[in-house]
Amino acid sequence: MSRIKLSLITIAGLGLFGLPSHANEAWNRVIQTGELRWGADSAGGAPYVFPDERDPSKMIGFEAELMNAIAAKLDVKAKLVDVAWDQLVPALMRDNFDMAFNGLEITETRLREIAFTDPYYIFSEQITVRKGDGRFHKFKDLRGHRVGTMSASLARLLMEQDGKIEIVDYPGPVEIYKDLEVGRIDAAFIDVPMAVFYAGPNPKLENVSEPVGESVYAAGIRKDSPLLLLKINEAIKELVQSGEIKKIYQKWNLWDKRQEKLKNPEKLESLKHSAPISVWQYFPFLLKGAGVTILISSLSMALAMILGFALCAAKLYGHRPLRFLANAYIELIRGTPLLIQLYLIYYGLPNIGIEINAFAAAVMGIGLNYAAYEAEIYRAGLLAVPKGQDEAARSIGMTGRQSLFHIVLPQAFRTIIPPSTNDFIALFKDSSLVSIITVVELTKMYSQAATASLRFLELGLMTAALYFAMSYPLAVWSRHLERKRQYA
Amino acid sequence: MLNQRVSSAKFIEIKNLSKRFNSNWIIKNLSLTINEGEIVVVQGPSGIGKSTLLRCLTYLTPFEKGYIRVGSLQLEAGMDDRKHHGTILGVRQQLGFVFQSFNLFPHLSVIDNLTIGPIKVLGQTRERARKRAMALLRRIGLKHKADEYPMALSGGQQQRVAIGRALALRPKGILFDEPTSNLDPVMKGEIVDVMEDFAQDGLTMIIVTHEPAVIERMAARIVEFGPHCSIVSERILPKLLFNTPESPKENGILPELDRAAMAQAETAKA
Numbered sequence: 156m157s158r159i160k161l162s163l164i165t166i167a168g169l170g171l172f173g174l175p176s177h178a179n180e181a182w183n184r185v186i187q188t189g190e191l192r193w194g195a196d197s198a199g200g201a202p203y204v205f206p207d208e209r210d211p212s213k214m215i216g217f218e219a220e221l222m223n224a225i226a227a228k229l230d231v232k233a234k235l236v237d238v239a240w241d242q243l244v245p246a247l248m249r250d251n252f253d254m255a256f257n258g259l260e261i262t263e264t265r266l267r268e269i270a271f272t273d274p275y276y277i278f279s280e281q282i283t284v285r286k287g288d289g290r291f292h293k294f295k296d297l298r299g300h301r302v303g304t305m306s307a308s309l310a311r312l313l314m315e316q317d318g319k320i321e322i323v324d325y326p327g328p329v330e331i332y333k334d335l336e337v338g339r340i341d342a343a344f345i346d347v348p349m350a351v352f353y354a355g356p357n358p359k360l361e362n363v364s365e366p367v368g369e370s371v372y373a374a375g376i377r378k379d380s381p382l383l384l385l386k387i388n389e390a391i392k393e394l395v396q397s398g399e400i401k402k403i404y405q406k407w408n409l410w411d412k413r414q415e416k417l418k419n420p421e422k423l424e425s426l427k428h429s430a431p432i433s434v435w436q437y438f439p440f441l442l443k444g445a446g447v448t449i450l451i452s453s454l455s456m457a458l459a460m461i462l463g464f465a466l467c468a469a470k471l472y473g474h475r476p477l478r479f480l481a482n483a484y485i486e487l488i489r490g491t492p493l494l495i496q497l498y499l500i501y502y503g504l505p506n507i508g509i510e511i512n513a514f515a516a517a518v519m520g521i522g523l524n525y526a527a528y529e530a531e532i533y534r535a536g537l538l539a540v541p542k543g544q545d546e547a548a549r550s551i552g553m554t555g556r557q558s559l560f561h562i563v564l565p566q567a568f569r570t571i572i573p574p575s576t577n578d579f580i581a582l583f584k585d586s587s588l589v590s591i592i593t594v595v596e597l598t599k600m601y602s603q604a605a606t607a608s609l610r611f612l613e614l615g616l617m618t619a620a621l622y623f624a625m626s627y628p629l630a631v632w633s634r635h636l637e638r639k640r641q642y643a
Numbered sequence: 644m645l646n647q648r649v650s651s652a653k654f655i656e657i658k659n660l661s662k663r664f665n666s667n668w669i670i671k672n673l674s675l676t677i678n679e680g681e682i683v684v685v686q687g688p689s690g691i692g693k694s695t696l697l698r699c700l701t702y703l704t705p706f707e708k709g710y711i712r713v714g715s716l717q718l719e720a721g722m723d724d725r726k727h728h729g730t731i732l733g734v735r736q737q738l739g740f741v742f743q744s745f746n747l748f749p750h751l752s753v754i755d756n757l758t759i760g761p762i763k764v765l766g767q768t769r770e771r772a773r774k775r776a777m778a779l780l781r782r783i784g785l786k787h788k789a790d791e792y793p794m795a796l797s798g799g800q801q802q803r804v805a806i807g808r809a810l811a812l813r814p815k816g817i818l819f820d821e822p823t824s825n826l827d828p829v830m831k832g833e834i835v836d837v838m839e840d841f842a843q844d845g846l847t848m849i850i851v852t853h854e855p856a857v858i859e860r861m862a863a864r865i866v867e868f869g870p871h872c873s874i875v876s877e878r879i880l881p882k883l884l885f886n887t888p889e890s891p892k893e894n895g896i897l898p899e900l901d902r903a904a905m906a907q908a909e910t911a912k913a
Contacts, residue, residue: 541746543742543744543746544746544748546703546742546746547740547742547746547747547748547808548748549703549735550701550703550735550739550740550742550809551735551739551740551759551760551764551808551809551811551812552732552735552736552760552764552765552812553760553763553764554725554728555724555725557763557764561759561763562748565750566748566749566750
């Protein structure tokens with residue numbers, strides 16, 4: 156689509172001004188406005204770019220400093236546009252900013268869509284383990300172990316290519332090292348800057364072995380802006396030559412002798428990811444993710460139904476303290492976001508010595524959350540059954556329990572089914588939240604595949620279709636049940 | 644120990660019964676005795692607690708003072724539905740209940756409405772319960788409606804099924820709470836016919852009603868209540884219908900009803 160837009164604008168530009176091309180050149184706007192917009196993800200972004208602890212409105216980090224230095228060289232001001240890391244390339248192509256500058260590696264897939272500047276940092280991957288764990292010395296020692304990393308990174312690719320390592324994906328380095336501390340994974344394997352910043356000062360962890368692999372970070376720039384690319388390359392070159400870049404890296408503990416190679420960028424060989432050409436090659440992965448989504452959704456719905464019924468019974472038939480507890484639970488759960496609850500269960504409970512694996516935490520988190528909603532649905536359903544029904548049941552000698560199960564509940568079903576199915580459909584989609592606690596379900600699979608291939612649109616449509624294929628039958632089934640329950 | 648087979652024997656004894664809702668006394672110090680096989684019609688202005696009295700009799704509503712004896716069982720103030728379920732169940736088995744608004748189970752077919760009690764409460768087999776239920780349905784003229792759902796029936800038919808449901812547990816007595824007041828005159832007739840028919844079996848009946856037909860055709864004893872269920876007057880009608888020699892059953896309305904219903908079903912099919 157951007158290509159169509161681009162050519163339309165080019166045609167318009169030709170017609171109006173007779174300009175040959177590059178009507179979209181970012182550099183033109185940069186000098187007009189005196190502002191160079193750069194895209195990065197500051198959430199958990201240390202030591203690249205992250206909010207200053209003492210003044211969160213101020214961004215610090217080696218990339219932030221480098222960016223300011225580059226902008227100064229170009230005599231403009233740098234302005235940060237904060238986006239999620241895996242959205243850097245699409246956002247750049249949408250013209251949300253002029254350059255993507257946040258630990259971006261040069262890959263073949265990305266080169267199809269955008270251009271890269273000369274490298275500004277040479278990085279490797281670092282193995283980190285719990286202090287005193289003597290099992291790991293080199294990359295091959297990771298085989299057969301659970302190793303945490305981030306999706307679409309060089310580290311992940313290296314482990315994928317090895318094929319004998321159990322890879323666990325995390326959204327950021329903080330979560331990786333936290334899980335490493337409590338023993339949910341055996342080692343972490345991520346980019347050196349993060350390992351230096353997070354694991355270095357942590358007394359419970361240590362960085363072992365020589366860094367593995369070698370690749371470079373470079374800034375991404377739209378292909379329609381060769382002038383900007385040129386200007387940035389000039390600025391980086393100057394900073395490397397003058398030693399300013401060395402000062403910045405030394406300050407952040409990131410300088411090593413390999414960085415000397417930055418002086419001859421043409422000799423640097425950047426690692427190339429080869430991505431499959433057809434998006435359909437990702438389909439089996441998405442299907443696998445859909446399987447996990449179905450499993451998690453069904454299990455958590457079952458939990459939500461059982462617990463929801465118990466809560467509803469406690470609220471309707473329990474003694475005062477029980478009623479109070481059930482009420483408090485329902486209100487607390489409904490009043491807080493599911494995302495926070497998942498974080499608390501997975502990352503929070505280990506602080507008090509309770510460790511639950513990711514899959515169980517996902518099922519528990521969603522199940523406990525939806526139980527509160529189910530309880531209210533059941534309660535409304537039970538209260539909608541006329542009181543005379545229970546009276547009639549007891550008048551023929553039934554106990555309260557018999558009346559509930561044989562007379563009241565079957566009638567309440569009809570009122571319960573539509574909102575309950577609605578909830579189940581919503582749950583299906585909410586299950587995508589569990590990707591933040593390392594569970595790889597459909598949405599996570601999509602995000603991995605899309606970040607690797609940059610085919611956000613096609614894969615997104617496929618993923619949406621899969622979700623629809625899972626939830627639509629539920630709606631049909633619910634309508635069927637409703638019709639079946641229409642007496643007479 | 645009372646011998647319940649003797650028709651002059653006491654069946655229900657209400658002694659100093661008091662019942663309140665919050666601070667409002669609905670029933671104050673009521674004492675009343677009803678013999679086996681007796682038909683008692685309870686009358687009085689609406690809202691003075693007649694329905695509440697019937698509910699107290701099978702402990703659908705707990706009460707505050709006094710006691711109620713049904714046969715050899717005694718309901719006392721402050722009993723717990725769960726703890727004293729044996730006693731309460733025993734009373735409910737002996738006293739069926741027919742509600743003003745029928746309260747049939749809409750999710751169950753007519754036959755299942757009749758069998759669910761015997762199966763779930765008495766532990767009867769499905770076959771046995773069905774046999775008894777079919778016999779009852781035949782008698783109330785609704786055999787052909789066995790597999791219908793209550794919603795498909797007229798009000799009168801629904802109330803007849805409700806009577807069948809109460810009788811499925813083979814009680815000694817039935818409590819009727821304004822059984823005809825939700826029905827049009829023709830349907831009222833159907834219900835009185837059925838009640839009259841079962842009265843012949845020697846069932847004890849306590850009927851809260853203002854329906855003249857009930858009083859004309861079957862009342863044995865009319866108790867008139869005033870405020871707080873105080874007894875204002877009591878009269879015994881000399882002619883007890885269930886003692887009349889010529890039974891209305893042979894040439895009566897019921898078989899006709901049955902036939903009419905069958906014919907209706909036939910035309911519906913065609």
